Every structure is written in structure tokens, then in C-alpha cells.
Amino acid sequence: MAIDRTLLWPSQSIPKRGPKPRMTLERIVAAAIGIADTEGLAAASMQRVADELGATKMSLYRYVPGKSELTALMLDKRLGAPPAPATAAQPDWRTALSAWTIEIHRRFSEAPWTLELAVGARVIGPNELAWTERGLAALTGTPLTGAEQLDVLALLSGHARSIVQQQTIVEPEHVTAVLMSGIIEEHATRFPYVAAAYASASVSGVRDDALHFGTDRILDGIQTLISTRTN
Missing domain, CATH: 1.10.225 (NK-Lysin)
Structure with a gap:
């Protein structure tokens, strides 16, 4: 199912006057990202996000139609824009x-x-x-x-x-080498190239x-x- 792309690419509209709403799309996305960062993506359900914000699940749908739109916003916000160039000169x-x-x-x-x-x-x-x-x-x-x-x-x-x-x-390579060190040494004749590569990496210190x-x-x-x- 296609997502509502206007959430990712909102039109440049004139801000509405009046009191600022308690709930915003930005707050919903931030809460979902916080949950995903600490508990994993699967935990960031609409219900879980609503609980985190002290709101009802149905109230979130006023701002985001569903999980597909929410995760698309989460990805773009969490990835962030690339860093600005350090200098005006373009590197090679x-x-x-x-x-x-x-x-x-x-x-x-x-x-x-x-x-x-x-x-x-x-x-x-x-x-x-x-x-x-x-x-x-x-x-x-x-x-x-x-x-x-x-x-x-x-x-x-x-x-x-x-x-x-x-x-x-x-x-991971170093940890694997530690965990497998005895096994690799014991079976070096069976896996000679593996043993040689790990031994070389150990000596060089490059891992x-x-x-x-x-x-x-x-x-x-x-x-x-x-x-x-x-x-």
C-alpha cells in the first residue's frame, strides 16, 4: 500500500493561527525513535507510542495515518541530513x-x-x-x-x-578469534588457510x-x- 507522501514532503503552507496543539507529528516521531533506539523497531507500535505520550492510539491517527508513514518519518529523521562540508572548497x-x-x-x-x-x-x-x-x-x-x-x-x-x-x-573479528582460538589451532591441518590468516592478523594487529x-x-x-x- 502506498504511503501518504505529503508527510515526508509537506507543501509550504502558511502556518495556522491559534494555540499550539499539545500533540504534534514531531513529538510522535521523536517518541517512536526513542522507543526504537532503546527497545528495537518492533517495539515502536502505534499503541506503544501512544502510551509513551500519554495519549490514545486513535488520537495519533489524526497526525499519521499508520505505521508505514510513521516508520518512513522515523527513518528520515534518525538518519538525518549529511554533514555540511567543512570548507567551501569541494574535495576530490x-x-x-x-x-x-x-x-x-x-x-x-x-x-x-x-x-x-x-x-x-x-x-x-x-x-x-x-x-x-x-x-x-x-x-x-x-x-x-x-x-x-x-x-x-x-x-x-x-x-x-x-x-x-x-x-x-x-x-567482531577479534572476538571471534578469541572464541575460536583453541578450535582453529586444534584443526589447523583441516583449515590451514583460516589458521594462517588469523595468525597473521594476530601478529600484525590489523583487524x-x-x-x-x-x-x-x-x-x-x-x-x-x-x-x-x-x-
Whole structure:
């Protein structure tokens, strides 16, 4: 069922005069986000949000038609707009997209429940669309087509999201190595490459760097493609 897109993209109307209502859409969304942050997305039901606000469930429907609209608003608000550029000078596309990927990973990491909502064909809110705008701006001037530029952003955001999904614990690779150390050593002849890789990582001290490693490798590939178009 299609959602009411006017909630995400309200028209610029003249503010109504009169006393400020006790309940607002902003309060409802903020309460739902607070519940999702502490208890998970499933807990942020219309009834739970109403209880949090000391209101009735039916009263919420005056402001938001249903859960689909509420979660769309929650995602856009919680993700937030991309940070403003530190300087007026536009960095090179690679530096800009690296920072873009690291920051969007941080935003999703702060609220992993947003991953479930940021998938599929849907009406995208202004904050989320601003991330796309910022990423495309970084690629302006490259020989990539519009479709290819969108694919670059899909690759980078998908990489960032997949790392968030893996990072349910801090330093998962290190923790796995600790938990599996005896087993890996005991079965080293059966899994020699696994044993060698973990041993090497232990000696080097470089672990759990898949976010930066993967981002750099994706950008390496894009740089190679751009080079073939410009030579």
C-alpha cells in the first residue's frame, strides 16, 4: 500500500493561527525513535507510542495515518541530513565519497533498526535524498553516466550497511578469534588457510578494518574505470 507522501514532503503552507496543539507529528516521531533506539523497531507500535505520550492510539491517527508513514518519518529523521562540508572548497571525488561512506556507516551504526527500513522501492524522505545529492555532487565532472553514479552510491552504501549488520558486537573479528582460538589451532591441518590468516592478523594487529578496506577497494575500482574513460 502506498504511503501518504505529503508527510515526508509537506507543501509550504502558511502556518495556522491559534494555540499550539499539545500533540504534534514531531513529538510522535521523536517518541517512536526513542522507543526504537532503546527497545528495537518492533517495539515502536502505534499503541506503544501512544502510551509513551500519554495519549490514545486513535488520537495519533489524526497526525499519521499508520505505521508505514510513521516508520518512513522515523527513518528520515534518525538518519538525518549529511554533514555540511567543512570548507567551501569541494574535495576530490574520492576523498568526498570515502568520507560519505564512513559517515553513513556511522549513522546506521547509531540506529541499526534503520537498516530494515532503508530497503526496497519506497518514497524517500528529504534527509535521505540529501545523502544521494551529496554523493552525486562528488561525482560531478567525472565521465561516469548518471546511472553509473547511482550505482557507485549503491555499492558504497550497501558496503557500509553490510558492515553494520556484521558489527553487532565490538571488534567482531577479534572476538571471534578469541572464541575460536583453541578450535582453529586444534584443526589447523583441516583449515590451514583460516589458521594462517588469523595468525597473521594476530601478529600484525590489523583487524576489523573491513569498512575502510572495502571502501578503498570499491573506490580503487571506480578510479580505474574513470581512468579508462579519460585516457
